[in-house]
Amino acid sequence: MSYRYTRHYTGPLEAVIFDWAGTVVDFGSFAPTQVLVDAFATIGLPVTLAEARVPMGMAKRDHIKTLGQLPDVARRWQDKFGAPMTDADVDRIYAIFMPLQIERVGVYSQPIPGALDTIATLRQQGLKIGSCTGYPREVMNALLPIAAAAGFAPDCTIAADDLKAGARPGPWMALANVIELGVKHVAATVKVDDTAVGIAEGLNAGMWTVGLAVSGNEVGLSLEEWLALTPAEQAARRQRAADKLAQAGAHYVIDSIADLPAVIAEINARLARGEQP
Known part of the structure; x- marks a missing residue:
């Protein structure tokens, strides 16, 4: 007698793991x-x-x-x-x-426009909010209370020097979030980042990945500088950034965290159809 066991996870999503600079705070990733x-x-x-x-x-x-x-x-x-x-x-x-x-x-490190509303929406949907960063713990000890005062307090934060295994592009910080948040399957997790190495981290962990083209490092402009561009200039810079994140393997590329809820809904639908990251 043989038994068939499927490991496919069919949803829903349980957690979103965010990078920090250029993703949730610090439009343009200047810090x-x-x-x-x-x-x-x-x-x-x-x-x-x-x-x-x-x-x-x-x-x-x-x-x-x-x-x-x-x-x-x-x-x-x-x-x-x-x-x-x-x-x-x-x-x-x-x-x-x-x-x-x-x-x-x-x-x-002011919140990126739309960040707090998006995170509130995700929490209302029952999603846990994780985070990891290229910053060392000493920097995060300074940033966490500032971010909390501004309205962003994730359920978990893993700093770049927290783990013996190392940091990006390895999967370890993302997987540490999975453990700390109690997520049942890595396919129930989305990694959101503005850098190619951060996308690689999520992919190496077996997660869905979302790249942020406009708000982060790849465009590398402050909000004021971005808004001062002509539509044609914005389109050209957006395309270059989006291409780099797509080439890194991101499942989705959007402008900023403000656009994330629609992607979360689409990933949930794909999981329900049996698709995997």
Whole structure:
């Protein structure tokens, strides 16, 4: 006698796991990037905001190391210091970066328009709200009460240095949310992020993924700068960002968190039809 056991989850969704900067707070994702520019400037090596955005989504120590390995940055480093960047150099920049990030993270971290309404809608639907971030725990200890005062208090927050296994693009922070939130199946979870590495995190965890093209790192403009663009300029920048997130494997790409409820409804319908991430 044989038995057939199906592992397919048919819904409904149980949880949404959000990134922070560029996803729920900090339209344009300036807190992690501008502070990195300032930290590099402190040691006399200019980097551009565009360069600082390339490794976005990584844990900050990894972000600094990867930034230093970009060809143009590595060449300027070699020219200035006479040797490639070392792990000791990464540690030195990280030590400069951390107090600046803790001091300034709240300055940039107002909720993105529509974020609080969307999260309220998801909670009304019975969804749990998780989160994970490239920020280390020290930064999150500063940001969490600021965000709570503004109206955002997720049920779970995993910081980039909380886990021995590591951070993005590995699945571990997303899966830690699943454990802490008590979600029964990873297919009952949606990961929402504005970076390719954050989308990879969700995919590696076996989750549905939603990329945010306009509000985050890929467009990289403040809300005021975005609204000042012509419709044609907005369309061009949106398309470039959406293409990058789609190429990273995002199941859906939308402008911002404000557009998420319709996607949640569609994923629930797909699960009910037996589809999986």
